[in-house]
Amino acid sequence: MRLPPSQNAIVARRTIKQFATQPVPRELLRYLLELAVWAPNHQLTEPWRFYVFDGASKRSVAEIGRQIATAKLLRGGAEQDVAQRKAEGVAQEWAAVPALVLVTMVSDPDAFRDRENYGAVCCAIQNLMLGAQTLGLATFWGTGEVAFAPGLAELAGAGANEQVVGLIRIGYALPDAPKQSRRTQAANFTRWIDPAE
Numbered sequence: 719m720r721l722p723p724s725q726n727a728i729v730a731r732r733t734i735k736q737f738a739t740q741p742v743p744r745e746l747l748r749y750l751l752e753l754a755v756w757a758p759n760h761q762l763t764e765p766w767r768f769y770v771f772d773g774a775s776k777r778s779v780a781e782i783g784r785q786i787a788t789a790k791l792l793r794g795g796a797e798q799d800v801a802q803r804k805a806e807g808v809a810q811e812w813a814a815v816p817a818l819v820l821v822t823m824v825s826d827p828d829a830f831r832d833r834e835n836y837g838a839v840c841c842a843i844q845n846l847m848l849g850a851q852t853l854g855l856a857t858f859w860g861t862g863e864v865a866f867a868p869g870l871a872e873l874a875g876a877g878a879n880e881q882v883v884g885l886i887r888i889g890y891a892l893p894d895a896p897k898q899s900r901r902t903q904a905a906n907f908t909r910w911i912d913p914a915e
């Protein structure tokens with residue numbers, strides 16, 4: 719039996735946190751979002767919403783990152799000036815990400831449908847990330863405090879009926895960005911029920 723090469727986009731994709739300053743052309747971002755919406759979604763609810771920050775708007779995201787970092791540092795006992803300096807570094811990191819896509823799902827009052835919709839939006843994000851991989855772009859799906867900050871949803875103009883699923887960073891990886899990960903073989907999580915196997 720001939721199997722496809724394992725070094726394809728699925729296996730080669732890695733979470734990348736260090737990006738080159740090179741911007742991501744909007745044409746590519748649009749292409750990735752068009753791939754995202756081909757995710758399976760039960761009853762075609764199309765529950766995903768995308769909010770793209772790829773220009774000056776990133777400064778506002780960075781400001782949210784700064785505020786969150788400052789508060790956290792102060793809570794941890796840091797001096798005001800130390801907290802400000804470190805938070806400035808955090809803000810600069812956010813501003814330097816070439817493109818940020820806030821992905822939300824439209825909530826459904828029915829818990830079962832809501833769960834299905836969450837699954838569909840996760841599939842959409844994976845579509846986007848695998849598409850990015852094939853274009854030589856790197857991604858990072860984040861669910862940290864900035865992603866869930868009410869100020870970010872407000873900045874995006876997300877509806878009150880939407881829940882954040884992830885804040886996706888997209889850019890060209892720095893050549894020396896760490897690309898290590900590991901997986902346990904699927905066989906360890908699999909039971910073949912058919913005794914003839």
Ligand SMILES: Cc1cc2nc3c(=O)[nH]c(=O)nc-3n(C[C@H](O)[C@H](O)[C@H](O)COP(=O)(O)O)c2cc1C
Nearest residue numbers: 731732733734858859860861862883884898899900
């Ligand atoms: C739903 C979800 C949320 C994640 N949130 C974070 C995050 O907040 N911070 C982070 O460093 N990585 C986050 N990740 C990335 C994982 O840490 C990463 O996928 C994992 O380490 C495996 O590495 P790989 O993506 O290179 O295979 C998230 C991944 C998923 C699927």
